[in-house]
Amino acid sequence: MPRFSSSLRGMKREFDSLTTTQLIFVLFILIFFLLIPVFSILYKAFIFQGHLSIQQFEQTFSNPDMIKYPPNLQFFKIMHRYRFEVLPNGSRILVPLTTLVIGAEGPDFGYIFNSIFVSTCVMIFASIIGTIAAFIMARYNFPGKNVFRVLLFIPLLATPFVNAYVIGKVLGEGGLLNYVLRHVLHAPFTVVISGLPAVILIQTLSFFPIVYMNVLSSIINIDPSLEEQAENLGAHGFKLFRTITFPLSLPGLAAGATLVFVFSMEDLGAPIGLAGAFGDGLHNKLMSFYVYTQFQQAFSLEQVSPSAYVVALIMLMIAVVAFMIIKKYVSLRQYAMLAKGGRWSPRVRKLGPLGILAVYAFMLPLVVVSCFPQIGVVVLALTNWATSGAVPTSFTLEYMQALVTKPDVVTAIRNSVTYAGLAILITIILGTSAAYIVIRRKIPGRDIIDVMTTIPIVIPGIIVAVGYLIFFGSVFFKTFMDPFINPGALLVFTYTVRRSPFLTRSVVAGLQQTHVSLEEAAMNLGASRVKTFFSIVIPLISANVIGGAILSFVYMMNEVSTSLLLGAHNPAQGPITFLMSQVIYSTGTVGAVSIAAALGVLLMVLQITAISLSNYILKQRVAFLGV
Amino acid sequence: MVTVRLDNVVKTFGKVVAVDHVTLTINHGEFFSFLGPSGCGKTTTLRVIAGLEWCDSGRIFFDDQDVTDLPPYKRNTGMVFQNYALWPHMTVFDNIAYGLKIRKLPKDEIRRRVKEVLELVKLSGMENRYPTQLSGGQQQRVALARALVVEPRVLLLDEPLSNLDAKLRIEMREEIKKIQKKLGITTIYVTHDQEEAMVISDRIAVLNQGKVMQVGTPRELYRRPRNLFVATFLGRYTIFRGKVSEVDPSQVVTVKTGSLVIKGMPPAPDIKVREGDEVVIIIRPHSFKLIPPAKPHNVIEGIIDWVSYIGPYFEIRVKASGVDFLLNVDPETPVRIGERIKAYVSVEETMVFPISATKDMAYMQELK
Numbered sequence: 001m002p003r004f005s006s007s008l009r010g011m012k013r014e015f016d017s018l019t020t021t022q023l024i025f026v027l028f029i030l031i032f033f034l035l036i037p038v039f040s041i042l043y044k045a046f047i048f049q050g051h052l053s054i055q056q057f058e059q060t061f062s063n064p065d066m067i068k069y070p071p072n073l074q075f076f077k078i079m080h081r082y083r084f085e086v087l088p089n090g091s092r093i094l095v096p097l098t099t100l101v102i103g104a105e106g107p108d109f110g111y112i113f114n115s116i117f118v119s120t121c122v123m124i125f126a127s128i129i130g131t132i133a134a135f136i137m138a139r140y141n142f143p144g145k146n147v148f149r150v151l152l153f154i155p156l157l158a159t160p161f162v163n164a165y166v167i168g169k170v171l172g173e174g175g176l177l178n179y180v181l182r183h184v185l186h187a188p189f190t191v192v193i194s195g196l197p198a199v200i201l202i203q204t205l206s207f208f209p210i211v212y213m214n215v216l217s218s219i220i221n222i223d224p225s226l227e228e229q230a231e232n233l234g235a236h237g238f239k240l241f242r243t244i245t246f247p248l249s250l251p252g253l254a255a256g257a258t259l260v261f262v263f264s265m266e267d268l269g270a271p272i273g274l275a276g277a278f279g280d281g282l283h284n285k286l287m288s289f290y291v292y293t294q295f296q297q298a299f300s301l302e303q304v305s306p307s308a309y310v311v312a313l314i315m316l317m318i319a320v321v322a323f324m325i326i327k328k329y330v331s332l333r334q335y336a337m338l339a340k341g342g343r344w345s346p347r348v349r350k351l352g353p354l355g356i357l358a359v360y361a362f363m364l365p366l367v368v369v370s371c372f373p374q375i376g377v378v379v380l381a382l383t384n385w386a387t388s389g390a391v392p393t394s395f396t397l398e399y400m401q402a403l404v405t406k407p408d409v410v411t412a413i414r415n416s417v418t419y420a421g422l423a424i425l426i427t428i429i430l431g432t433s434a435a436y437i438v439i440r441r442k443i444p445g446r447d448i449i450d451v452m453t454t455i456p457i458v459i460p461g462i463i464v465a466v467g468y469l470i471f472f473g474s475v476f477f478k479t480f481m482d483p484f485i486n487p488g489a490l491l492v493f494t495y496t497v498r499r500s501p502f503l504t505r506s507v508v509a510g511l512q513q514t515h516v517s518l519e520e521a522a523m524n525l526g527a528s529r530v531k532t533f534f535s536i537v538i539p540l541i542s543a544n545v546i547g548g549a550i551l552s553f554v555y556m557m558n559e560v561s562t563s564l565l566l567g568a569h570n571p572a573q574g575p576i577t578f579l580m581s582q583v584i585y586s587t588g589t590v591g592a593v594s595i596a597a598a599l600g601v602l603l604m605v606l607q608i609t610a611i612s613l614s615n616y617i618l619k620q621r622v623a624f625l626g627v
Numbered sequence: 628m629v630t631v632r633l634d635n636v637v638k639t640f641g642k643v644v645a646v647d648h649v650t651l652t653i654n655h656g657e658f659f660s661f662l663g664p665s666g667c668g669k670t671t672t673l674r675v676i677a678g679l680e681w682c683d684s685g686r687i688f689f690d691d692q693d694v695t696d697l698p699p700y701k702r703n704t705g706m707v708f709q710n711y712a713l714w715p716h717m718t719v720f721d722n723i724a725y726g727l728k729i730r731k732l733p734k735d736e737i738r739r740r741v742k743e744v745l746e747l748v749k750l751s752g753m754e755n756r757y758p759t760q761l762s763g764g765q766q767q768r769v770a771l772a773r774a775l776v777v778e779p780r781v782l783l784l785d786e787p788l789s790n791l792d793a794k795l796r797i798e799m800r801e802e803i804k805k806i807q808k809k810l811g812i813t814t815i816y817v818t819h820d821q822e823e824a825m826v827i828s829d830r831i832a833v834l835n836q837g838k839v840m841q842v843g844t845p846r847e848l849y850r851r852p853r854n855l856f857v858a859t860f861l862g863r864y865t866i867f868r869g870k871v872s873e874v875d876p877s878q879v880v881t882v883k884t885g886s887l888v889i890k891g892m893p894p895a896p897d898i899k900v901r902e903g904d905e906v907v908i909i910i911r912p913h914s915f916k917l918i919p920p921a922k923p924h925n926v927i928e929g930i931i932d933w934v935s936y937i938g939p940y941f942e943i944r945v946k947a948s949g950v951d952f953l954l955n956v957d958p959e960t961p962v963r964i965g966e967r968i969k970a971y972v973s974v975e976e977t978m979v980f981p982i983s984a985t986k987d988m989a990y991m992q993e994l995k
Contacts, residue, residue, distance in 0.1 A: 013698070016698075518712045520677075520708070521706065521712035523679070524679070524705070524774075525774075526730060529700075536714060539716045
């Protein structure tokens with residue numbers, strides 16, 4: 001009993017005015033704008049006609065569109081056709097044409113397993129490419145290494161939809177690839193890649209840097225003496241890599257691969273971008289796209305197929321499992337770094353001519369292909385490529401000008417800046433408060449707050465958006481908070497919830513590097529906790545707050561899923577990414593794609609500026625997507 | 628000036644009892660130290676006094692005021708942290724002035740007092756430096772000045788010298804003591820260095836596993852330890868076990884161990900030893916003399932098997948009757964490994980402890 005009363009007294013002391021205010025604010029935002037909306041999906045999936053039922057699951061799983069059995073495994077098909085060729089003298093003749101069509105007819109496993117198939121393939125390919133690239137960059141010196149360092153980073157610059165459109169334009173019937181095949185190589189056939197293989201290709205190219213960066217940071221953090229000891233005992237070359245280096249970098253690989261799996265599953269950019277280039281097809285027979293179309297077209301919740309809730313729930317479950325895997329491996333990563341001490345010199349080797357050749361043979365094609373979408377976006381924005389066929393023929397600034405002159409474009413930019421601006425203000429308070437509570441206060445349940453502020457990194461945006469549509473669409477029906485009427489207000493909160501982890505993690509890192517005695521000294525000299533927080537803590541972690549805020553802001557500006565799903569219900573309130581998806585998907589008006597590309601260029605410029613700025617402020621290379 | 632009183636203070640961290648029913652009184656203007664091995668609870672006790680940790684039970688008083696439930700910022704203690712905890716975003720002046728600004732003193736007053744305290748710690752002219760531009764010793768002085776400038780009721784020092792090099796540590800400890808005497812402020816000092824504690828303190832509390840083992844002046848602790856822990860924690864020693872064969876009325880105890888017969892006394896009159904008791908005998912290395920002293924004495928005779936030159940003396944190990952004796956001898960005396968040597972130790976300097984309690988037995992195991 002005395003123990004209990006003393007712990008009760010202790011609790012009373014922990015809850016001073018600052019902690020109480022911070023805790024209430026954090027809990028309010030997290031519960032109201034994350035937990036309840038996400039959990040309402042559970043409610044919708046299990047409640048059928050007013051009572052608990054798994055009927056909706058049965059319906060969904062027996063639908064051949066959802067799970068196709070037996071699956072269609074026809075990966076490619078060869079088509080013989082004739083097409084008109086224009087001769088130099090102006091006469092047109094019919095020539096026979098052989099086309100290798102990849103992905104258009106199959107594979108097809110139905111929505112659910114298409115997504116899982118794509119995510120698994122992307123995860124495997126990205127892991128292989130990312131690990132090899134990370135090992136090369138961590139362990140070898142070769143001419144032009146710094147150039148490669150920058151180029152490997154470029155695929156991470158998000159240019160939603162447009163990059164996929166560019167790939168589609170390259171791989172399509174009249175695209176660059178076939179132009180090269182027929183007019184440069186004079187090959188007797190053409191190749192068209194669409195469907196799931198095209199999605200896998202695009203996502204691998206844009207997501208492998210996530211594996212690369214996580215594995216790289218793992219390898220760099222390995223205590224060199226661990227490898228030196230193995231060498232001392234006779235291990236070298238591949239043996240050393242297989243027995244020491246690779247196992248120790250496994251946590252980074254596991255975290256990176258899991259993130260890639262989740263990002264691939266929730267991605268809307270590839271299916272929508274490819275649909276823009278090829279029209280609808282197997283490339284948008286994916287869970288993310290299914291949920292997106294169901295909710296985007298609906299004017300009220302009644303019009304949504306119950307299967308959409310079930311699919312959303314499946315995606316949520318996968319995300320939660322992924323989060324648990326990451327949590328497990330990130331704590332393992334600290335284990336690998338535990339042994340400290342001794343000389344901390346990086347183990348970098350100079351390569352001989354043969355080695356350099358081998359490295360180039362891998363790295364050059366990789367960076368050329370993986371940077372192509374981003375380069376293509378710039379070309380698309382600055383030339384007439386969208387309408388000129390396989391290769392651009394003239395330069396123009398018309399589309400860049402549209403950013404400041406075209407009314408709907410200007411509105412979209414203004415919307416994005418407004419939402420992200422408001423969201424970043426909330427995020428600063430939310431992230432700083434949550435980080436301070438988690439690191440410094442001894443409150444029961446702070447672990448739960450820690451999880452709730454981190455988990456949004458893996459929760460698909462579509463899930464968040466669906467949750468908002470269900471919860472706010474029914475509870476706040478026909479009010480200011482109704483997403484079917486006023487999605488802009490809610491976008492501020494989806495941005496906050498989805499992108500605050502960047503700031504929270506940054507502040508957590510700052511607090512961990514700041515000794516708690518600096519705060520105790522202030523309290524010892526008579527400063528209350530509030531006074532200490534503002535005069536000591538905030539100045540000490542300001543760099544982390546600003547650095548994290550810049551990153552969060554940029555990720556808010558290029559946020560896709562909730563922008564699309566919520567924005568669709570009031571296009572006047574749609575942000576940049578919503579407008580981009582509209583113009584890519586409809587491709588109705590001439591030059592529309594190029595305007596989307598111009599917006600993509602704007603986003604890229606913003607990202608490059610923000611990331612350099614926050615790196616400069618934090619004086620370190622930020623673990624870009626680390627959890 | 629303030630008397631600090633701890634009454635049955637208990638603090639646990641999970642299952643670990645860091646402070647175990649500590650009751651202590653620290654007098655007006657006293658320089659008081661908590662001494663003990665790492666993990667003995669000395670820093671926790673200090674932090675409980677500062678209010679940085681809340682005790683589970685017990686009370687803390689500053690004079691007659693019960694401060695147990697006061698938050699740290701209402702206790703008016705001045706603490707110097709082990710890592711100094713200087714704010715890197717503030718200059719020396721701002722660091723020191725912080726507590727005065729909190730107390731909303733007028734600007735002139737603040738400037739005057741910061742100037743005074745900087746003179747006191749011999750750092751005049753450093754006002755506009757940042758902590759990173761100072762040496763370790765200077766940072767230490769700033770931390771001390773910052774704690775002193777608010778005229779705290781109690782000065783709390785948490786191993787303040789442990790980050791300094793050996794030479795600077797000796798300089799600083801004398802300086803801290805001088806400043807403390809000048810200001811007459813009640814001071815509580817935490818250290819694991821027994822020499823430091825002996826030099827600097829008026830009184831010392833030796834702590835082990837959260838419990839107070841003994842409180843006393845440095846001399847009392849060294850010469851009259853109340854228990855085995857204090858006897859073995861302070862200074863070097865020879866220790867061996869034996870059985871009491873005789874106790875005479877003046878408390879002189881005769882102990883037999885193997886072929887060796889030693890006469891000694893318990894270090895305090897209230898430690899009672901009876902015939903037939905298992906005891907341990909502790910002898911300080913400098914208690915041995917090579918010439919027989921005037922007082923009644925014991926003789927040991929054996930072969931030297933280790934010699935090390937310390938400077939002011941030789942430290943030698945002598946095997947005699949199966950016991951390994953540690954002796955200090957004059958550096959002018961020629962001693963060589965393998966030689967026979969005869970040494971004398973007076974009865975009063977031979978400390979006899981009964982090992983009755985099982986706890987002492989466990990402790991003996993640890994010593995071996």
